[in-house]
Amino acid sequence: MIEVDNLTVRFAGVTPIDDVTVTFPGGTCGLIGPNGAGKTTFFNVLSGFVKPAAGSIRVFGDDLLKMVDFRRARWGLRRTFQTEQAIDTLSVFENVAMIHEHSKATRQSRRADVLEAVEYVGLDAPDAKVGSLDARDRRLVELARAVVGTPRVVLLDEPAAGLPDEETEHMSRVIQGIPERFGAVVILVDHDMSLVSACCATTAVLDFGRLIASGATADVLRDEHVIRAYLGVEDVS
Amino acid sequence: MHNVIAFTVFGVDWEFFKPYIVLGLALGGAYALSGVGIVVLYQATGVLNLAFGAVGAAGALICYWVLNHTSWPGAIAYGACIAFGAACTFLYGVLFGPAFARRDPLVKMMGTLALALILLGFMAWRAPAGGAFNRVLTLPSSKHRFELYGAVVNWTQVLTLIFAIVLTFGTALFLRHTKLGTAYRAIATDREITATLGVPVRRVEASAWLGSGIVCGTAGLLLADLFTTLDYAALTFLVISSLAAALIGRLRSLTATLLGGLTVGVVQAVLTPYESLTQYRTAAPFVLSIIALLWMGRHREVVFSKTAR
Amino acid sequence: MTVTAPALNREVIVRSVVIVAVLALALFVPPATLGGDWITTLTSVAIYSVVAGGLVVLYGKVGMISLGQIGLLAIGTWTATRLHYLLDLPYPLLMLATGAITCVVGVLIGLPALRLSGLYLALITLMGAGAIDVVLHTLDFPNGGGGFSGHQGIIDPSSLQTVQRPSWGTGDTAFYRYVVVICALLFLLALVHFVSKPGRAWAAIRESEPAALAAGVNITLYKMWAFALASFMTGVAGCLLASHFGNPTVGSFPREQSLTLIATALIGGIFTLWGAVIAGVFMMLVPFILQTQWNVDSNWLLIIFGAGLLQVLLTAPGGVAQQLPKDLANLGRLIARPFRRKPNAPEGSA
Numbered sequence: 001m002i003e004v005d006n007l008t009v010r011f012a013g014v015t016p017i018d019d020v021t022v023t024f025p026g027g028t029c030g031l032i033g034p035n036g037a038g039k040t041t042f043f044n045v046l047s048g049f050v051k052p053a054a055g056s057i058r059v060f061g062d063d064l065l066k067m068v069d070f071r072r073a074r075w076g077l078r079r080t081f082q083t084e085q086a087i088d089t090l091s092v093f094e095n096v097a098m099i100h101e102h103s104k105a106t107r108q109s110r111r112a113d114v115l116e117a118v119e120y121v122g123l124d125a126p127d128a129k130v131g132s133l134d135a136r137d138r139r140l141v142e143l144a145r146a147v148v149g150t151p152r153v154v155l156l157d158e159p160a161a162g163l164p165d166e167e168t169e170h171m172s173r174v175i176q177g178i179p180e181r182f183g184a185v186v187i188l189v190d191h192d193m194s195l196v197s198a199c200c201a202t203t204a205v206l207d208f209g210r211l212i213a214s215g216a217t218a219d220v221l222r223d224e225h226v227i228r229a230y231l232g233v234e235d236v237s
Numbered sequence: 238m239h240n241v242i243a244f245t246v247f248g249v250d251w252e253f254f255k256p257y258i259v260l261g262l263a264l265g266g267a268y269a270l271s272g273v274g275i276v277v278l279y280q281a282t283g284v285l286n287l288a289f290g291a292v293g294a295a296g297a298l299i300c301y302w303v304l305n306h307t308s309w310p311g312a313i314a315y316g317a318c319i320a321f322g323a324a325c326t327f328l329y330g331v332l333f334g335p336a337f338a339r340r341d342p343l344v345k346m347m348g349t350l351a352l353a354l355i356l357l358g359f360m361a362w363r364a365p366a367g368g369a370f371n372r373v374l375t376l377p378s379s380k381h382r383f384e385l386y387g388a389v390v391n392w393t394q395v396l397t398l399i400f401a402i403v404l405t406f407g408t409a410l411f412l413r414h415t416k417l418g419t420a421y422r423a424i425a426t427d428r429e430i431t432a433t434l435g436v437p438v439r440r441v442e443a444s445a446w447l448g449s450g451i452v453c454g455t456a457g458l459l460l461a462d463l464f465t466t467l468d469y470a471a472l473t474f475l476v477i478s479s480l481a482a483a484l485i486g487r488l489r490s491l492t493a494t495l496l497g498g499l500t501v502g503v504v505q506a507v508l509t510p511y512e513s514l515t516q517y518r519t520a521a522p523f524v525l526s527i528i529a530l531l532w533m534g535r536h537r538e539v540v541f542s543k544t545a546r
Numbered sequence: 547m548t549v550t551a552p553a554l555n556r557e558v559i560v561r562s563v564v565i566v567a568v569l570a571l572a573l574f575v576p577p578a579t580l581g582g583d584w585i586t587t588l589t590s591v592a593i594y595s596v597v598a599g600g601l602v603v604l605y606g607k608v609g610m611i612s613l614g615q616i617g618l619l620a621i622g623t624w625t626a627t628r629l630h631y632l633l634d635l636p637y638p639l640l641m642l643a644t645g646a647i648t649c650v651v652g653v654l655i656g657l658p659a660l661r662l663s664g665l666y667l668a669l670i671t672l673m674g675a676g677a678i679d680v681v682l683h684t685l686d687f688p689n690g691g692g693g694f695s696g697h698q699g700i701i702d703p704s705s706l707q708t709v710q711r712p713s714w715g716t717g718d719t720a721f722y723r724y725v726v727v728i729c730a731l732l733f734l735l736a737l738v739h740f741v742s743k744p745g746r747a748w749a750a751i752r753e754s755e756p757a758a759l760a761a762g763v764n765i766t767l768y769k770m771w772a773f774a775l776a777s778f779m780t781g782v783a784g785c786l787l788a789s790h791f792g793n794p795t796v797g798s799f800p801r802e803q804s805l806t807l808i809a810t811a812l813i814g815g816i817f818t819l820w821g822a823v824i825a826g827v828f829m830m831l832v833p834f835i836l837q838t839q840w841n842v843d844s845n846w847l848l849i850i851f852g853a854g855l856l857q858v859l860l861t862a863p864g865g866v867a868q869q870l871p872k873d874l875a876n877l878g879r880l881i882a883r884p885f886r887r888k889p890n891a892p893e894g895s896a
Contacts, residue, residue: 285669343664343665347855348855352856357848358849358851474801527673527677534666
């Protein structure tokens, strides 16, 4: 469970996140909104790249904002980025192992954990160099990095961007299984509404840095305010 | 009358320092001159030209050669130095600028290091320094001196300072009020978008290289005179002092660059008479640059792009 | 431990064999076939390869460019010389002490610079090197005097010592072999780093700092580690250089050397240690050959280095170390082409 209270981010005269209070109850949660709504900024606050002007974030009772940035990963925060960040010159195994060796997990469990994560996402060549893989497999490497060991919060930023429908199907199944298999809360940011509907039980919606809806995904997607936000019509509320 | 007032201020003997301050202001003027050239070029093209000193030194050597090995009039010699500075910088910018256009500023700077190496090689080969090769370049304006508040000043020093001030404020006005100047500022903000707006980016950049080159040649001439011996290695590495000025200006503000250059020059000069510090005075530009860099980098920025290769 | 497929194993074995072969060649062939001048030059090659190796760590692996490595080298040489006059240490201890002190200096200098990256980091290392250069010009190198600087202005030439050499490496040839072994060990130290946890962390940092952060990498720690390793290597190289020169002076570290180091390191190949070896060859061996064997002014080389640097920056980021195997492979394919086409195979295409 992730509790966000009165979160505000300000820089360079803009307020990308404006007094947002929301709870992500668990399982897989969606975070949607039109471009520039503040979703990636929210992830950046969680990762520690951006310091909020106000507000707090508690995850499973722990105050996330008090932790130094790289220690959050050690605590169990995992993330994928919109642009791939895996290292081309290393193998799939080494890329995933790197996350593991900087976490709290022990050396003994490394091989087993890494192979488990690699297998779970559906990759079958752990020794292949990431640079030689195609777009789909590279995205799966990102996912494997996000779930290896004992993740507690998994942030997915458009994990299926640019992939054709069949691959998105596979991705959807992988994402849906994460909370049960690894015990983590997943927050999924995406523009693909069918992916969000399939994976996420609850969804929150941001627009211009404000929370405009949150709750069961089906309800949220039908919400008038949400539809208007996506269509770009000014919301008079 | 002035002396009495000056003496009572700070209790420091200004009489003693005057000649040093005068020289420091002149040198600082030359650093500021180069600094402005460096800053404008950096803003317009993203290239921090570390070859500035080398180009100026080569121009000065050419000037020396024309003066001492041909019978051509002095004006041709001085013109040659400035022309070389302009041509060399312009050619580099036009030939290699586009190739480096999309790269990181670090890589662009390394390109200018390569240019500096090439020029150093030429100069070392064709004009070896030391021993029998003590060359001196004196501008005609240096031969005319006068007294100012008790210090002996030559016209080169005055001209350098005037040039520096005129260039700084002239360029600032140019950037603000002319079409070309606005184009420079637009490119500095975002090259790609500016190009899509129909601004002839390559031509604007070429003009920046040319202008910067002219400043380079001029600065080379003035520094060669102010430094009394034509040591091409020393002149090449004088770019550091100019860089210090540019860094104090945060690679952005022309006025701060001017003040920075003058500060570097004066600090160096004023340390000269102190026996315990004088040998360290040449470290002044380095130390000032380090302080400026630490100040500029004080906010930790997380960069989201892949590192330069 | 990675899953080792048969192919990987073979690669490791082949690489190890090549390294051992090159080492053996370096240790035994030159002393047997070349004269004294060549041996001293090759000693310099080995030493400067290590310095270039430090750049491989900093820039090739982590992405931090330092234009001040010659400054650190000079500090190493100065430290070794000072320690030599001050204490009577066995040579291995002298090397370690010099390496450790240079390491501390490098880390102290690097600490404030850590916030900077790219251009600003390069500039601050350039400025740092300049400041070190001025200080060294003032202090000059120790020559038996007292005080911190250990330098005395007027010395009796008969009392001038030379910096010690290892007890089984006093002659030029023996020293050359000693230096080659030490340099190989330093490269091994770097290699061990590359294939284990710090190497992977460095690769992550070089690729993308935010992603490395998100992966839990303590970026400050690993950057400092890289500085420490590079400074230690350069410090030990400085100690070897002190013994090599005997009486090091400020003239041993000309200002252009910072430029030629970065140029040759990039031209040689900044991503692998082989590139560092090639850099050493370019920096020390090629000028020697030009001057003494072919009577060509070695200043020409500066021009070539400048041009080479431009080429590396624009088209061949991996330098000679990366290009040469590719070019050789292409050449091999070109040569093999006529032999691959079978004359009576109608559908064959090369």
